[in-house]
Amino acid sequence: xxxxxxxxxxxxxxxxxxxxxxxxxxxxxxxxxxxxxxxxxxxxxxxxxxxxxxxxxxxxxxxxxxxxxxxxxxxxxxxxxxxxxxxxxxxxxxxxxxxxxxxxxxxxxxxxxxxxxxxxxxxxxxxxxxxxxxxxxxxxxxxxxxxxxxxxxxxxxxxxxxxxxxxxxxxxxxxxxxxxxxxxxxxxxxxxxxxxxxxxxxxxxxxxxxxxxxxxxxxxxxxxxxxxxxxxxxxxxxxxxxxxxxxxxxxxxxxxxxxxxxxxxxxxxxxxxxxxxxxxxxxxxxxxxxxxxxxxxxxxxxxxxxxxxxxxxxxxxxxxxxxxxxxxxxxxxxxxxxxxxxxxxxxxxxxxxxxxx
Amino acid sequence: xxxxxxxxxxxxxxxxxxxxxxxxxxxxxxxxxxxxxxxxxxxxxxxxxxxxxxxxxxxxxxxxxxxxxxxxxxxxxxxxxxxxxxxxxxxxxxxxxxxxxxxxxxxxxxxxxxxxxxxxxxxxxxxxxxxxxxxxxxxxxxxxxxxxxxxxxxxxxxxxxxxxxxxxxxxxxxxxxxxxxxxxxxxxxxxxxxxxxxxxxxxxxxxxxxxxxxxxxxxxxxxxxxxxxxxxxxxxxxxxxxxxxxxxxxxxxxxxxxxxxxxxxxxxxxxxxxxxxxxxxxxxxxxxxxxxxxxxxxxxxxxxxxxxxxxxxxxxxxxxxxxxxxxxxxxxxxxxxx
Numbered sequence: 045x046x047x048x049x050x051x052x053x054x055x056x057x058x059x060x061x062x063x064x065x066x067x068x069x070x071x072x073x074x075x076x077x078x079x080x081x082x083x084x085x086x087x088x089x090x091x092x093x094x095x096x097x098x099x100x101x102x103x104x105x106x107x108x109x110x111x112x113x114x115x116x117x118x119x120x121x122x123x124x125x126x127x128x129x130x131x132x133x134x135x136x137x138x139x140x141x142x143x144x145x146x147x148x149x150x151x152x153x154x155x156x157x158x159x160x161x162x163x164x165x166x167x168x169x170x171x172x173x174x175x176x177x178x179x180x181x182x183x184x185x186x187x188x189x190x191x192x193x194x195x196x197x198x199x200x201x202x203x204x205x206x207x208x209x210x211x212x213x214x215x216x217x218x219x220x221x222x223x224x225x226x227x228x229x230x231x232x233x234x235x236x237x238x239x240x241x242x243x244x245x246x247x248x249x250x251x252x253x254x255x256x257x258x259x260x261x262x263x264x265x266x267x268x269x270x271x272x273x274x275x276x277x278x279x280x281x282x283x284x285x286x287x288x289x290x291x292x293x294x295x296x297x298x299x300x301x302x303x304x305x306x307x308x309x310x311x312x313x314x315x316x317x318x319x320x321x322x323x324x325x326x327x328x329x330x331x332x333x334x335x336x337x338x339x340x341x342x343x344x345x346x347x348x349x350x351x352x353x354x355x356x357x358x359x360x361x362x363x364x365x366x367x368x369x370x371x372x373x374x375x376x377x378x379x380x381x382x383x384x385x386x387x388x389x390x391x392x393x394x395x396x397x398x399x400x401x
Numbered sequence: 402x403x404x405x406x407x408x409x410x411x412x413x414x415x416x417x418x419x420x421x422x423x424x425x426x427x428x429x430x431x432x433x434x435x436x437x438x439x440x441x442x443x444x445x446x447x448x449x450x451x452x453x454x455x456x457x458x459x460x461x462x463x464x465x466x467x468x469x470x471x472x473x474x475x476x477x478x479x480x481x482x483x484x485x486x487x488x489x490x491x492x493x494x495x496x497x498x499x500x501x502x503x504x505x506x507x508x509x510x511x512x513x514x515x516x517x518x519x520x521x522x523x524x525x526x527x528x529x530x531x532x533x534x535x536x537x538x539x540x541x542x543x544x545x546x547x548x549x550x551x552x553x554x555x556x557x558x559x560x561x562x563x564x565x566x567x568x569x570x571x572x573x574x575x576x577x578x579x580x581x582x583x584x585x586x587x588x589x590x591x592x593x594x595x596x597x598x599x600x601x602x603x604x605x606x607x608x609x610x611x612x613x614x615x616x617x618x619x620x621x622x623x624x625x626x627x628x629x630x631x632x633x634x635x636x637x638x639x640x641x642x643x644x645x646x647x648x649x650x651x652x653x654x655x656x657x658x659x660x661x662x663x664x665x666x667x668x669x670x671x672x673x674x675x676x677x678x679x680x681x682x683x684x685x686x687x688x689x690x691x692x693x694x695x696x697x698x699x700x701x702x703x704x705x706x707x708x709x710x711x712x713x714x715x716x717x718x719x720x721x722x723x724x725x726x727x728x729x730x731x732x733x734x735x736x737x738x739x
Contacts, residue, residue, distance in 0.1 A: 066729060069607075071736050083565040087631050088559035090568035090576070093608035098565070208728045215633070247734035327678045330656060375733050384728040391724065392613070392633040395553040395626050 048145065049115030050077045054099070054135065057085025060202075060242060061119065061120035065089045067246045080109050081121065088209065101131025111138050116146045116253055128179040133186045134168070140195040146259075147197045148252050149187045151180050152263065153238070153361050155201065164362045165201070165262045168316045176295035184262070185250070198252040200245070201363050203266040207381060208388035216344075216387060221281055225345030227290035228339040229297050233274035235356040240267040241381030244374040263366040267381070268374045273355040279378065283386050296353045297347065304346045311343055405430055405691060410460050410482060411474035412438035412447040413563045415496055419523075420473055423684035424451050424485030430691070435463050443563075449670070453475035469694045471687065472496060475566035477573060480505040486722025487512040487520065492688040494521040497706055498583035501575070503712035510704045515594040520691045520704035525682045526584050527591060527702055530672035535641060535648055538660075539592055545663075547623045550592070552585055554637040554652050555630025558612070566688045568610055577629045577712055578602075585627055587710035592641075596709035597625055602717040603724045613724070616717055655682075 051068065055061035056078035065078050069092045079099040080086050086096055092347060099110040101121060111117075117139050124244045124303040132149065139147045154177040155169050171178045184199055191197040206213040252258035271279075281289050314322060326333040347355075366372035376384075407430055409420055424434065431452040436696035437460045439445035457463055460470070460482065469492035472482055480500050483493050487509065499522045509586040511519040526532060546731035558568065566572050566582060578586075590596055597618035604611035616627040641648040646662035656674065676682045681700045685701075692698035 060518075067734070067736060070730065070732055083562050083568060084559050086565060086568040087576075087612045089609075090565075090570050091605055091607050091609045091612055093570045095571070126651065209632070232586055243732070247736065250736040292678055330654075384731075388726075388728045391726070392555075392630060395551055395555050395628050401429045 049113045050075045051116045051118065052077045052079055052110060052114040053118045053120060054079045054101070055121030056080050056089050056096070057178070059211060060205060060245060062088045063242045064118055064120060064213055064246050064249060065094060066092060067243065069094055077110065077114065101127055101135055104134070104287045107134060107138055111142060114142065115144055117133060117144055118249055118253070119142060120150045125175055127180040129182045129186070132183040136187055136190045136195060140190050140193065144197060146253050147187070147195055148249055149183065149197060149199045151184050151199050151201045151203050152272045153203050154360070155181050158357065160358045162360050162362050163264070164367055165264055191260050198250060198258040199262040200252065201262065201264050201361070202245050203238035203264070205240050205242050205245055207385050210242065214385055217277070218280060218284065220345055221277060221289065222286050223345060224287060224290065226277060226347065227292050228274040228277055229292045229347070229355060230351050231356070232294050232297050233277070233355045234272050235354070235358055236270050236275045236359050236360055237276045238266045238270050239276065240265060240374070241376035242345040244376050247375070248366060248370070248372050251372060255370045257369050261369060263332060263369070263372070264361040264363050265366055266361050266363050266374070267371065267376065267378065269378050270360055271378060283382050284389065296351065300346050301349050301352060304343065305349065308343055308348065311339070318400065402698045405469065405608060405694060406433040408435040408437055408463055408467045410437040410458065410472050412436055412443045412472055413471040413473065414561050415588065416447060418473060419680045419683040420687070421447065421450060422680045423687040426684060434696045435467060446467060460487060464491055467491060469494065469690065476579065477501055480509065483509050484512055484521070487516055487518060490516045490518055492518045492690070492694045494523065494687065497522060497524050498579055499606065500711055501579065503708065503715045506704060506708055506711045510708065512556045514702065516661055517701050521686070521690045521693060521700045522704055523683060523686055523701050523706050524584060524587050524700050524707055525679065525686065526588060528685060530674045531650050531658045532588060534658065534672060536592055540647065544641060544646060544721065545649060547593070547641060550589060550623060550625045551640040551641040552589065552627045553635065554581065554585060555633055555635040557634055558631040570609025573610055574606060574608060575718060576606065577612050577631045578604065578614045578717055581629050581631065582714060583612060583710065585629065586713050587707050589625060589627065590709040590713065593620055594624065595620060596713055599713070599716045599720055600644050603722050605724055605726060606721070610738060
């Protein structure tokens with residue numbers, strides 16, 4: 045692969061940006077620049093001899109330095125609403141002024157809100173009040189606007205991206221299943237789980253980077269199979285040889301989620317307003333520290349109403365446009381993706397080298 | 402301690418986390434405390450926070466005005482700055498790892514001895530009460546002959562360093578072993594009372610600093626397995642298998658351990674201490690350092706104590722091999738240029 049200048053990857057300290065860096069480096073791409081918001085997130089990509097720069101998307105000086113000599117941008121960074129919307133605006137405007145040859149924006153299927161059925165890229169989007177989804181819609185709008193002015197932009201809407209280092213859809217799920225907190229959830233878990241192994245997403249990103257037909261396009265990117273959420277949880281349990289999953293009923297699950305909602309509200313308030321005090325006390329009282337940990341585990345271990353809404357959504361995200369336009373074909377079956385994920389998980393967790401030696 | 406003149410070199414994350422809280426408890430030295438950082442504005446901020454009016458961006462110019470320095474800079478600078486201080490007969494208290502190689506540390510120890518000053522080290526965890534109790538059990542023979550020591554420790558890296566020296570591949574290819582490993586390998590050598598022999602060292606470096614590392618080592622009687630991980634929050638534990646029983650503890654909880662004598666029942670033991678937070682243990686070491694300068698105490702932990710572990714880290718890196726990492730290395734997706 046050849047680039048005139050550097051390929052800048054934002055969010056390189058994160059799950060997807062990190063894998064983009066790894067795969068590009070390992071396939072011989074030399075002209076890489078990894079942008080991280082803070083050095084603390086650099087432990088994974090730091091293992092590779094690539095250029096790393098610190099860049100807060102809201103810091104003009106850091107952005108100017110990071111964009112120097114860049115010919116392509118892969119924008120994987122996320123964050124607060126301001127980071128997503130204003131950060132994307134600044135980055136895309138900077139890329140436009142510099143005349144980059146490609147700007148790839150990683151959006152999300154969250155932009156579809158609660159829509160069901162087979163969802164295609166052309167359907168109209170509407171704000172739903174969900175902060176993340178609304179921010180992604182706005183950021184897409186900014187990219188499209190600059191695209192009309194001439195920025196060679198492509199927007200990707202990945203589905204449920206899993207794999208090694210995925211905090212949300214891998215580590216947390218495994219931890220909750222392993223702790224016996226989650227199981228299967230009857231009807232509530234029978235919605236569609238559109239899984240996408242992270243390497244397939246990187247394949248789509250790179251295809252957009254070099255295929256001119258991707259310019260000005262928005263693509264759903266998903267894996268080759270769709271299962272239910274109950275099935276996803278069951279497969280993880282089986283592959284990792286975890287204890288058998290509990291079968292939660294729809295009614296029981298809903299009652300627990302409803303009962304936990306006020307606790308979540310209080311916990312969020314304490315986190316946002318009194319975290320310093322709580323930490324101070326916890327440092328000085330083992331009992332309180334233990335109580336806080338238990339409460340935290342209880343909150344995290346009980347599925348929220350939002351999670352139930354996701355797990356019961358009957359939606360499939362069509363990838364026909366990506367197939368037809370850039371020849372996107374996902375390689376990883378769920379079995380293959382989970383097998384690699386579990387190898388990684390065992391390696392992380394176990395004492396030894398992970399080779400079974 | 403009123404008469405002591407001290408410099409704190411490096412005003413980054415370690416100073417914010419540990420040395421500002423420790424020095425705030427010693428207002429009597431603030432008048433003669435000099436803050437040093439290559440970023441002069443940062444040095445001024447920390448000086449003001451500690452009630453000092455003295456700050457500079459050049460440590461060399463203040464060494465004739467101080468009796469001791471606390472060094473809290475990126476670890477690849479420990480050697481050169483420490484040597485400059487020791488040569489000027491200034492006592493040194495250095496963050497861990499005190500040196501990047503065994504050769505550096507031996508030079509530092511020699512220089513300190515030659516000039517009659519102390520080289521103290523912040524290997525904080527040696528002060529943890531449960532770890533000290535384990536040492537006692539090993540020395541007294543209560544645990545019997547130690548046959549296996551297993552240490553698994555990890556959490557996602559979150560150190561809010563102002564620079565990227567811990568993780569930046571352009572600065573070093575040494576990572577978690579030199580960072581967290583400087584604690585764990587030191588503890589292992591301390592507990593064993595000797596430096597074990599490396600059998601195998603594997604890590605996940607592709608040229609930059611590693612983030613997962615596995616050390617297998619042995620002594621005549623004991624097998625060691627140590628795994629460090631700064632990519633994931635994992636369930637950390639230490640386990641000591643002796644001929645007379647097993648001790649287990651959570652490395653993040655310095656106040657407790659479990660003891661199971663051979664054929665007996667498990668007992669949970671608590672160890673109250675006057676230090677309630679990690680930074681208070683650092684405070685204890687800082688107080689000790691000041692007392693050492695005044696000739697009132699002996700160093701709690703000094704350079705010679707940690708020499709075996711720094712040498713062991715050296716040996717590990719000289720034998721480094723990469724793990725098999727199929728989820729990283731196997732690229733099945735065609736990344737093609739159109």
